[in-house]
Amino acid sequence: MNSPAWTMRRLHSVSAAQIEQLADVLIDCVEGGASVSFMHPLTRERAVAFWRRVAQDVAAGKRALLIAEDAQGVCGTAQLIFDLPENQPHRADLAKMLVHRRARRQGLGAALMQAAESAARDFSKTLLVLDCVTGGDAERLYQRLGWVRVGDIPDYALFPQGGLCSATVYYRNLRP
Numbered sequence: 502m503n504s505p506a507w508t509m510r511r512l513h514s515v516s517a518a519q520i521e522q523l524a525d526v527l528i529d530c531v532e533g534g535a536s537v538s539f540m541h542p543l544t545r546e547r548a549v550a551f552w553r554r555v556a557q558d559v560a561a562g563k564r565a566l567l568i569a570e571d572a573q574g575v576c577g578t579a580q581l582i583f584d585l586p587e588n589q590p591h592r593a594d595l596a597k598m599l600v601h602r603r604a605r606r607q608g609l610g611a612a613l614m615q616a617a618e619s620a621a622r623d624f625s626k627t628l629l630v631l632d633c634v635t636g637g638d639a640e641r642l643y644q645r646l647g648w649v650r651v652g653d654i655p656d657y658a659l660f661p662q663g664g665l666c667s668a669t670v671y672y673r674n675l676r677p
């Protein structure tokens with residue numbers, strides 16, 4: 502079996518160069534039509550500002566940030582958000598699962614999900630929650646990996662080029 506074309510790691514601090522590369526991935530996903538909080542066109546300035554805020558949260562222990570790198574730099578990422586109300590210390594939100602279009606359909610999305618679940622266990626989290634565009638590429642991935650579908654919220658957000666999309670909420674119980 503061929504070894505994957507990427508390496509994966511969790512960042513404890515995020516460098517300026519990594520922020521630029523994460524911005525590249527986010528801009529590419531938005532250009533590709535992914536509904537991931539931002540409208541098209543996403544300027545580099547806004548994308549970098551987003552990742553700077555993420556970097557601050559990583560440094561403060563409020564988020565765990567995973568990156569995958571190929572020969573060109575960061576090609577995929579996912580986050581666990583720990584900054585939740587005090588009555589939910591056992592859970593995290595999984596967010597900003599992004600794979601650059603150059604690295605898709607090679608199993609990186611699945612590998613990021615597995616790495617995120619493993620990181621969540623390292624932090625003693627027993628419940629993960631996420632939402633995704635109903636019927637999109639990501640939803641097939643979550644279903645394939647055994648996440649439990651809660652339901653749909655119609656007209657939840659806009660696609661980057663406009664037009665409302667429905668969101669579907671999933672959870673994953675990590676208890677042994």
Ligand SMILES: CC(C)(COP(=O)(O)OP(=O)(O)OC[C@H]1O[C@@H](n2cnc3c(N)ncnc32)[C@H](O)[C@@H]1OP(=O)(O)O)[C@@H](O)C(=O)NCCC(=O)NCCS
Pocket residue numbers: 530535536537597598599600601604605606607608609610611612632633634637638639641642
């Ligand atoms: C959703 C997303 C993260 C998936 O990333 P990915 O790296 O392409 O995911 P995978 O490679 O694990 O799986 C994608 C597909 O490739 C297929 N695949 C995996 N390895 C493969 C291989 N070696 N050869 C051929 N196909 C392969 C999978 O079976 C899957 O098929 P399907 O879409 O028909 O179900 C990516 O499309 C993305 O970043 N989208 C934009 C951002 C986004 O929407 N993020 C989700 C926010 S909730």
